[in-house]
Amino acid sequence: MSWLGAVPFLSYVFLFLLLPTGIVVFGAFAGTGGPTMANVKALGDGYVVDAFVHSFVLSAVSALIGAVVGGLLAYAIATGKKDGLLRRVSTSACGVLAQFGGVTLAFAFIATIGGEGFITVWLRTHGLDIYANGVWLYQLNGLTLVYTYFQIPLMVLVFLPALDGIRPQWREAASSLGGSTWEYWRHVAIPLLTPAFLGATLLLFANAFSAYATAAALINQGGIIVPLQISTALSSEVILGRENFGKALALGMIVVVTVVMSLYALLQRRAARWLK
Amino acid sequence: MTEVQVSAPTTTRAGVEVRLEDLQRRYGTVTALDGLSLTMEPGELVALLGPSGCGKTTALRLVAGLEDADSGRIVVGGKDVTGLPANRRDMGMVFQAYSLFPNMTARQNVAFGLRLRGVGAGERTKRAGEMLELVGLSAQSDRYAHQMSGGQQQRVALARALAIRPTVLLLDEPLSALDARVRAQLRDEIRRVQLEVGTTTLFVTHDQEEALAIADRVGVMRAGRLEQLGSPSDVYARPRTPFVAEFVGLSNRLAGHVNGGTVDILGLRLPLVDPTTPDGGVTAIVRPEAVGLRNVPDDTGQDALVGTVVATAFLGAISRVTVDLGGGALVLAQLPTSEAADHPAGSRVRLTLRPDPVLVTPLAVGEAAGVTA
Numbered sequence: 001m002s003w004l005g006a007v008p009f010l011s012y013v014f015l016f017l018l019l020p021t022g023i024v025v026f027g028a029f030a031g032t033g034g035p036t037m038a039n040v041k042a043l044g045d046g047y048v049v050d051a052f053v054h055s056f057v058l059s060a061v062s063a064l065i066g067a068v069v070g071g072l073l074a075y076a077i078a079t080g081k082k083d084g085l086l087r088r089v090s091t092s093a094c095g096v097l098a099q100f101g102g103v104t105l106a107f108a109f110i111a112t113i114g115g116e117g118f119i120t121v122w123l124r125t126h127g128l129d130i131y132a133n134g135v136w137l138y139q140l141n142g143l144t145l146v147y148t149y150f151q152i153p154l155m156v157l158v159f160l161p162a163l164d165g166i167r168p169q170w171r172e173a174a175s176s177l178g179g180s181t182w183e184y185w186r187h188v189a190i191p192l193l194t195p196a197f198l199g200a201t202l203l204l205f206a207n208a209f210s211a212y213a214t215a216a217a218l219i220n221q222g223g224i225i226v227p228l229q230i231s232t233a234l235s236s237e238v239i240l241g242r243e244n245f246g247k248a249l250a251l252g253m254i255v256v257v258t259v260v261m262s263l264y265a266l267l268q269r270r271a272a273r274w275l276k
Numbered sequence: 277m278t279e280v281q282v283s284a285p286t287t288t289r290a291g292v293e294v295r296l297e298d299l300q301r302r303y304g305t306v307t308a309l310d311g312l313s314l315t316m317e318p319g320e321l322v323a324l325l326g327p328s329g330c331g332k333t334t335a336l337r338l339v340a341g342l343e344d345a346d347s348g349r350i351v352v353g354g355k356d357v358t359g360l361p362a363n364r365r366d367m368g369m370v371f372q373a374y375s376l377f378p379n380m381t382a383r384q385n386v387a388f389g390l391r392l393r394g395v396g397a398g399e400r401t402k403r404a405g406e407m408l409e410l411v412g413l414s415a416q417s418d419r420y421a422h423q424m425s426g427g428q429q430q431r432v433a434l435a436r437a438l439a440i441r442p443t444v445l446l447l448d449e450p451l452s453a454l455d456a457r458v459r460a461q462l463r464d465e466i467r468r469v470q471l472e473v474g475t476t477t478l479f480v481t482h483d484q485e486e487a488l489a490i491a492d493r494v495g496v497m498r499a500g501r502l503e504q505l506g507s508p509s510d511v512y513a514r515p516r517t518p519f520v521a522e523f524v525g526l527s528n529r530l531a532g533h534v535n536g537g538t539v540d541i542l543g544l545r546l547p548l549v550d551p552t553t554p555d556g557g558v559t560a561i562v563r564p565e566a567v568g569l570r571n572v573p574d575d576t577g578q579d580a581l582v583g584t585v586v587a588t589a590f591l592g593a594i595s596r597v598t599v600d601l602g603g604g605a606l607v608l609a610q611l612p613t614s615e616a617a618d619h620p621a622g623s624r625v626r627l628t629l630r631p632d633p634v635l636v637t638p639l640a641v642g643e644a645a646g647v648t649a
């Protein structure tokens with residue numbers, strides 16, 4: 001009867017993970033007149049492939065920037081006092097900012113550095129036109145910039161516990177054994193932090209890959225990234241059966257995330273043989 | 277156990293003299309070290325003993341170079357190392373908290389210092405193997421820290437510290453996280469290894485039994501300075517100050533009265549350690565083993581030396597008997613267990629005091645006879 005305790009968890013997994021996935025997979029292959037490959041085939045269309053590439057690049061770049069900058073920030077916080085004011089303030093701020101995506105965030109950017117944002121205008125009156133080569137805020141570059149705004153604080157939140165787990169005696173032991181600061185980082189701290197860093201980066205990737213609200217608020221039309229295309233497909237009243245194409249798009253996203261997860265698992269196993 | 281051959285790889289460097297000269301260290305308003313001076317003979321194991329916060333760890337960290345002294349010097353083998361950073365001091369350190377690198381096996385941990393010194397992989401593995409054998413852990417070479425017990429981890433930490441053939445070995449309460457059995461075992465093992473390699477060693481502990489058992493000399497610290505430095509038997513049997521007497525070993529604090537170079541305790545006249553003590557009321561410090569018991573009939577009238585046994589603590593070959601002298605004044609007597617059996621709880625006894633010279637301290641306000649640990 002030991003599985004009985006797992007029932008709530010298993011039902012949760014079934015209802016909110018397996019069931020939707022099943023519906024997506026089933027729908028992706030369903031047509032108006034029975035099973036069809038048409039929806040999945042349509043994933044090969046140029047503009048769909050572009051959207052996947054955009055989504056991937058956006059997620060990877062914003063995850064990397066977020067991981068590096070957030071990692072450094074987390075390190076700065078971790079070296080401070082454990083119960084210091086700086087730490088409490090910055091972790092609460094990160095908690096808020098990491099959830100700050102959506103319309104508010106998009107508006108904040110539009111109002112400041114949008115085409116007529118006050119910073120843009122102020123800079124223009126001082127002879128600097130940040131949009132001399134076109135308004136990039138509403139394109140992939142802009143989206144990447146906006147995404148880092150919630151990626152960095154998220155990284156701080158998920159990476160801080162790993163940094164806290166680093167014991168000061170390790171550094172002192174390395175030093176008393178003759179190691180320099182760099183040697184300590186190279187042989188001890190970096191190997192110890194790598195698994196957590198990779199895991200956090202992956203989380204950031206998935207976070208950006210599935211993000212929708214911010215992009216939707218910033219970009220009114222066109223499906224530059226996959227979540228926007230799914231939205232278009234689901235709300236399209238022009239062509240019937242488009243929602244099943246939306247499910248095919250979702251299936252594509254599941255496949256991408258699964259592949260990334262597997263790569264991560266392999267890396268993790270190599271990076272942390274000592275964990276088992 | 278098999279005979280371990282260690283002389284070749286480990287005793288190439290004999291112990292060196294280590295001198296701490298007038299070390300001062302303050303943290304804000306707290307004075308952690310207040311002029312600590314200590315000279316360690318080559319190859320000697322000195323235990324620093326003292327209550328929490330007296331500056332033991334600070335002293336050790338200063339020697340290791342993990343902390344800087346405000347003033348004073350540290351001289352190792354005739355060389356002033358005060359200004360050297362920790363990674364250039366060649367000192368082996370074992371910490372109180374487990375400190376093995378979790379991403380390395382036991383062998384890799386032990387070989388780490390050699391790796392930093394550019395020792396080739398083959399030589400490194402060989403020497404790490406020898407060190408692990410020295411601490412009796414050959415079979416665990418390929419384990420990671422989380423696959424070993426606390427005692428095993430501390431052994432590996434010891435092997436790791438010794439692998440670099442340090443000039444000085446520094447141990448900061450290396451046994452305090454272990455349970456009593458493992459603690460005593462590992463304590464003896466550390467001493468055996470230390471004697472084999474002959475490295476001058478500073479061992480910090482707040483456990484007096486540990487200090488007495490392991491050290492060539494014990495340094496009793498109080499408030500950032502050395503109160504007494506001497507052999508274990510010296511510190512125990514001839515404490516120079518009441519603080520040392522009370523900190524090292526159990527002692528009874530009994531009210532006494534100094535009179536012309538002797539002291540009256542419970543109506544008995546005993547010699548003084550310091551016969552020049554001025555006359556007047558004092559607290560006398562009497563070891564439990566200086567107290568003897570004689571049974572008396574139950575109806576014996578009350579006098580200063582007659583009391584009732586209230587408890588007996590069995591400690592193996594010896595036992596500690598607590599006697600109530602009335603009015604809440606308790607006295608500890610340490611007796612061979614066979615003798616203690618003659619004085620079960622509730623029996624009436626008369627105390628005898630061995631006529632050893634007695635250490636006395638000025639009477640504290642409101643102090644009565646009693647026992648302190």
Ligand SMILES: Nc1ncnc2c1ncn2[C@@H]1O[C@H](COP(=O)(O)OP(=O)(O)OP(=O)(O)O)[C@@H](O)[C@H]1O
Nearest residue numbers: 303306307308327328329330331332333334335482
């Ligand atoms: N980094 C520090 N910052 C501030 N105060 C410190 C610091 N390190 C030690 N102290 C203070 O210096 C004094 C001596 O500390 P130390 O750690 O040397 O004591 P200890 O004898 O090792 O005690 P314990 O047996 O508890 O380990 C203490 O009062 C302690 O609070």
Ligand SMILES: [Mg+2]
Nearest residue numbers: 332333334448
């Ligand atoms: Mg300490």
